[in-house]
Amino acid sequence: MERLLKKMLPAGAPPLAVDSADYPFAIEYHGPPVPYDIPEVIPIEIGRIPVVPSLPSPGPLKKRSKIGRLAVDPAGASPTSVIENHTAMDRLDSVEVRSSGALGSAAFPDRSAELSDGIIDSSGAVGFKEVEGFDGSSEGIDSSGVLGFSGEVKEGEGFEGSWEGTGSSGVVGFSSEFKKGERLEGSPDDTVHGRVLTESALSSESEFRSSALGDDEALNPEAKRAVVVTFQDSARSSGPASLAIGLSPRGRRVKKEACYQCLKGSRFTEKEACLACDAKYCSGCVLWAMGSMPEGRKCVSCIGSSIMETKMEKLGKPSRMLKRLLSSLEVQQVMRSEMDCEANQLRPDDICVNEKKLTQEEMVLLQSCPCPPSKLKPGYYWYDKFSGFWGKQGHKPHKVISPNLNVGGNIMKNASNGNTGVLINGREITKVELRMLKWAGVQCAGKPHFWVNADGTYQEEGQKNIKGQIWGKPILKLLGPVLSLPIPSNPSNLSGEEVNNMVNRAVPDYLEQKTLRRLLLVGDQGSGTSTIFKQAKFLYGSVPFSEDERQDIKLVIQRNIYNYLGILLEGREWFEEESLTDKRKSKQFHSSGPENNGSDEHDMTEYYISPRLKAFSDWLLKIMASGNLEAVFPAATRVYAPLVEELWNAAAIQATYRRRNELRLLPSVASYFLEQVVDICRVEYEPSDMDILYADGITSSNGLACTDFFFPCLAGDGNGNDVDDHLDTLLIRYQLIRLHTKSLGEKCKWLDMFEDVRLVIFCVALSDYDEYFEDANGVGINKMMESKRLFESIVGHPALDQMDFLLILNKFDLLEQKIDMASLTLCEWFDDFNPVVSHNRPNNNNSRNISNGATMAQQAFHYIAVKFKKLFYSLTGRKLHVTLANGLDLDSVDAALRYAWEILKWEDERLAFGEAVDSTEPSSYSQ
Numbered sequence: 001m002e003r004l005l006k007k008m009l010p011a012g013a014p015p016l017a018v019d020s021a022d023y024p025f026a027i028e029y030h031g032p033p034v035p036y037d038i039p040e041v042i043p044i045e046i047g048r049i050p051v052v053p054s055l056p057s058p059g060p061l062k063k064r065s066k067i068g069r070l071a072v073d074p075a076g077a078s079p080t081s082v083i084e085n086h087t088a089m090d091r092l093d094s095v096e097v098r099s100s101g102a103l104g105s106a107a108f109p110d111r112s113a114e115l116s117d118g119i120i121d122s123s124g125a126v127g128f129k130e131v132e133g134f135d136g137s138s139e140g141i142d143s144s145g146v147l148g149f150s151g152e153v154k155e156g157e158g159f160e161g162s163w164e165g166t167g168s169s170g171v172v173g174f175s176s177e178f179k180k181g182e183r184l185e186g187s188p189d190d191t192v193h194g195r196v197l198t199e200s201a202l203s204s205e206s207e208f209r210s211s212a213l214g215d216d217e218a219l220n221p222e223a224k225r226a227v228v229v230t231f232q233d234s235a236r237s238s239g240p241a242s243l244a245i246g247l248s249p250r251g252r253r254v255k256k257e258a259c260y261q262c263l264k265g266s267r268f269t270e271k272e273a274c275l276a277c278d279a280k281y282c283s284g285c286v287l288w289a290m291g292s293m294p295e296g297r298k299c300v301s302c303i304g305s306s307i308m309e310t311k312m313e314k315l316g317k318p319s320r321m322l323k324r325l326l327s328s329l330e331v332q333q334v335m336r337s338e339m340d341c342e343a344n345q346l347r348p349d350d351i352c353v354n355e356k357k358l359t360q361e362e363m364v365l366l367q368s369c370p371c372p373p374s375k376l377k378p379g380y381y382w383y384d385k386f387s388g389f390w391g392k393q394g395h396k397p398h399k400v401i402s403p404n405l406n407v408g409g410n411i412m413k414n415a416s417n418g419n420t421g422v423l424i425n426g427r428e429i430t431k432v433e434l435r436m437l438k439w440a441g442v443q444c445a446g447k448p449h450f451w452v453n454a455d456g457t458y459q460e461e462g463q464k465n466i467k468g469q470i471w472g473k474p475i476l477k478l479l480g481p482v483l484s485l486p487i488p489s490n491p492s493n494l495s496g497e498e499v500n501n502m503v504n505r506a507v508p509d510y511l512e513q514k515t516l517r518r519l520l521l522v523g524d525q526g527s528g529t530s531t532i533f534k535q536a537k538f539l540y541g542s543v544p545f546s547e548d549e550r551q552d553i554k555l556v557i558q559r560n561i562y563n564y565l566g567i568l569l570e571g572r573e574w575f576e577e578e579s580l581t582d583k584r585k586s587k588q589f590h591s592s593g594p595e596n597n598g599s600d601e602h603d604m605t606e607y608y609i610s611p612r613l614k615a616f617s618d619w620l621l622k623i624m625a626s627g628n629l630e631a632v633f634p635a636a637t638r639v640y641a642p643l644v645e646e647l648w649n650a651a652a653i654q655a656t657y658r659r660r661n662e663l664r665l666l667p668s669v670a671s672y673f674l675e676q677v678v679d680i681c682r683v684e685y686e687p688s689d690m691d692i693l694y695a696d697g698i699t700s701s702n703g704l705a706c707t708d709f710f711f712p713c714l715a716g717d718g719n720g721n722d723v724d725d726h727l728d729t730l731l732i733r734y735q736l737i738r739l740h741t742k743s744l745g746e747k748c749k750w751l752d753m754f755e756d757v758r759l760v761i762f763c764v765a766l767s768d769y770d771e772y773f774e775d776a777n778g779v780g781i782n783k784m785m786e787s788k789r790l791f792e793s794i795v796g797h798p799a800l801d802q803m804d805f806l807l808i809l810n811k812f813d814l815l816e817q818k819i820d821m822a823s824l825t826l827c828e829w830f831d832d833f834n835p836v837v838s839h840n841r842p843n844n845n846n847s848r849n850i851s852n853g854a855t856m857a858q859q860a861f862h863y864i865a866v867k868f869k870k871l872f873y874s875l876t877g878r879k880l881h882v883t884l885a886n887g888l889d890l891d892s893v894d895a896a897l898r899y900a901w902e903i904l905k906w907e908d909e910r911l912a913f914g915e916a917v918d919s920t921e922p923s924s925y926s927q
């Protein structure tokens with residue numbers, strides 16, 4: 001410490017007397033200004049170190065802890081400052097550094113820190129570990145690969161370089177080569193044994209030879225331990241394979257059944273296993289090791305990996321431990337993610353049927369047929385398309401599934417490894433099957449070859465006549481289970497052709513064409529398509545949003561709010577900077593004394609936040625900048641809710657929020673959610689309908705969403721249309737398909753898929769006329785012009801030729817708000833807008849300026865509508881239907897969609913009765 005202080009003082013300064021028993025980490029320097037930048041250490045009150053409040057802390061760690069369990073927020077600054085304040089002479093019993101890069105040498109500036117127990121977790125593929133006796137003197141612990149275990153390590157690459165001279169000890173490492181890897185267990189002696197499950201050599205026991213052991217110290221169990229182990233993976237042909245490091249604290253062997261995180265416990269300890277690598281964690285560690293479980297029970301480093309075959313059956317079945325640790329809602333959510341997430345799904349090429357790997361389509365066909373194979377797991381199967389028999393390759397039949405599915409290759413004679421000489425549909429049957437056939441009264445003398453159909457009727461090869469029905473005898477129902485042979489539950493299952501037609505049909509059948517109307521809803525970004533889509537669900541859906549959907553929406557809202565918060569935090573930084581600059585300028589201006597020159601570190605503005613909140617803010621901004629928000633949340637939601645609450649209530653953030661109009665990236669709905677930030681961040685938060693409506697980004701991740709509904713019948717209109725309308729509402733189903741512009745593809749090529757839609761609803765935000773976005777080259781583009789461009793390309797698309805179009809001019813409320821402040825002529829397309837302004841103002845509200853009964857906003861609407869109509873006519877020679885809407889208003893959207901309904905009805909009538917029905921045509925305008 002003395003040396004450190006000496007270094008920090010300017011040359012020539014007298015040495016400081018340091019009481020080694022009780023010196024502060026930082027001292028205030030009062031000397032003359034120094035010519036270099038002094039490293040800044042933000043003081044933190046020990047009592048206010050962020051602790052992790054809501055996750056159960058691992059028991060063993062807590063017991064030994066002297067100063068509690070530290071949760072060091074990720075990102076360089078935070079751990080540094082936290083640890084700095086504790087490492088004077090403290091012994092840190094338990095430290096957690098989360099996120100990659102957090103554990104740089106900077107994290108442990110005071111080399112005298114002793115971490116007797118550390119968990120280094122990372123968002124990358126990097127693991128954890130107990131760092132026993134670690135004295136922080138490691139040079140090899142770099143920020144890119146915590147303890148040298150990096151997801152980046154490739155076959156043949158070693159860790160020696162980064163590890164040499166570390167003089168610390170760790171436990172187990174994984175490299176990316178061992179995604180499915182088990183732990184390596186090692187002791188610092190010449191030979192390290194480990195078991196590695198690799199993709200290529202599942203379950204193979206490989207021996208690892210240690211080499212390049214750093215130095216003798218590494219072998220001394222009492223000293224700092226570091227062992228570098230190279231190993232020869234005998235299962236790999238490529239020779240010396242990846243390196244991994246197997247170390248054990250104090251030379252102990254890691255107990256096989258211990259928790260993989262804290263290394264405590266025995267096989268009797270209750271543990272939860274990772275579905276991908278089978279690493280097992282005790283109840284104290286499981287949440288740390290698995291984080292928010294976005295793909296269910298997987299270590300953080302296994303996220304994205306596929307799960308082990310043996311774990312397939314466990315999917316979606318929560319353990320008692322999980323139920324204890326999480327609320328029931330959270331358990332449900334984790335289980336759902338586990339079952340639904342892409343990485344955990346069975347991949348088609350994991351299934352081989354009749355020696356041919358399945359394609360995606362075949363997989364869908366197999367799984368969605370009326371009688372699919374149960375609990376399908378990766379493996380090799382045989383399938384008899386004619387009879388529907390299904391079994392594991394080399395084994396007797398296991399099930400009778402739907403017949404005639406076009407999946408896999410042709411069945412092989414030896415598919416079930418039978419040796420009876422009797423063939424059914426080209427497969428030599430097994431002995432038990434033969435016995436069964438005999439019981440069924442089937443004549444099997446002379447090793448006949450049979451053709452057996454799905455309904456059990458059979459005939460001998462080469463003969464025309466049906467010889468009988470195998471399943472006819474009641475005794476077979478009893479015998480099936482005895483012989484462990486499947487009996488079709490209902491031989492009159494759908495015939496295969498029906499099945500194929502059902503699953504493969506590309507065009508709706510006749511009936512559906514009669515009764516289904518498809519509406520395609522498109523518009524430029526932010527035009528309001530998803531709002532209108534959600535309103536349609538609220539308006540006409542019997543269950544607008546299921547419980548599952550609401551849960552997903554909850555997560556989206558929680559994630560969004562962190563985004564909004566991030567924008568506020570960034571804004572706060574700007575405003576603080578700006579205020580400080582102003583303050584300094586005015587000080588300089590008002591005083592002439594030299595003592596006021598330069599920056600005043602104690603300057604505080606209303607945007608000042610405490611160092612602890614600042615650390616959180618820095619961390620959040622860093623995460624956002626790295627685009628990793630998804631990986632960190634929603635686990636963080638649980639952990640950081642109290643911090644968010646504190647932050648939100650901080651005067652600085654409130655002051656920033658008051659200037660929200662200056663924050664360009666903050667969407668207008670952000671304020672709605674930020675007002676409720678504290679509630680939203682709670683675990684028990686349930687989104688209201690209003691929240692769902694306002695929430696961004698929930699309609700669909702791939703930009704395509706659809707909802708089916710019937711238009712509810714309105715009360716009679718008195719025109720005698722009631723009965724017809726009522727029939728309509730009963731018979732005709734509508735499907736609203738919302739397509740995000742991002743999903744249109746180059747030159748809107750995906751529109752080809754929508755040839756059978758009946759009406760295109762194009763949405764334009766009226767408020768876009770004075771708004772801009774930056775294109776890829778940083779050029780500002782007017783949003784209305786962009787909408788116009790998109791409109792032109794969609795209208796002109798060959799797939800939508802001759803199709804009816806309804807233009808919804810949305811966000812009328814916003815147009816009303818801004819039209820008097822920002823002229824419509826700001827958009828070059830509207831430069832000839834020349835409204836008639838009446839000077840008889842009914843009140844002081846300018847937006848209510850009216851002429852001939854029309855407000856300025858209404859005139860603007862008509863003007864824009866005509867612009868689009870003319871454009872549409874010039875492109876198609878046809879008439880465009882236009883309506884206005886306020887997407888946030890249910891009735892307004894109802895009116896707009898009913899207008900769409902009218903257009904379709906009119907079109908139906910026109911088709912049915914010819915052009916003579918002009919009188920019922922809806923006007924091309926609706927308001």
Ligand SMILES: Nc1nc2c(ncn2[C@@H]2O[C@H](COP(=O)(O)OP(=O)(O)OP(=O)(O)O)[C@@H](O)[C@H]2O)c(=O)[nH]1
Nearest residue numbers: 525526527528529530531669694810811886887888
């Ligand atoms: N004031 C007002 N806001 C609206 C209206 N319609 C939509 N919004 C808001 O405008 C924003 C964008 O609307 P979305 O429905 O998400 O627009 P989108 O077409 O799905 O656009 P992207 O999500 O960007 O693709 C959301 O925050 C909506 O809440 C409206 O009529 N009035």
Ligand SMILES: [Mg+2]
Nearest residue numbers: 530531696697
């Ligand atoms: Mg949207």
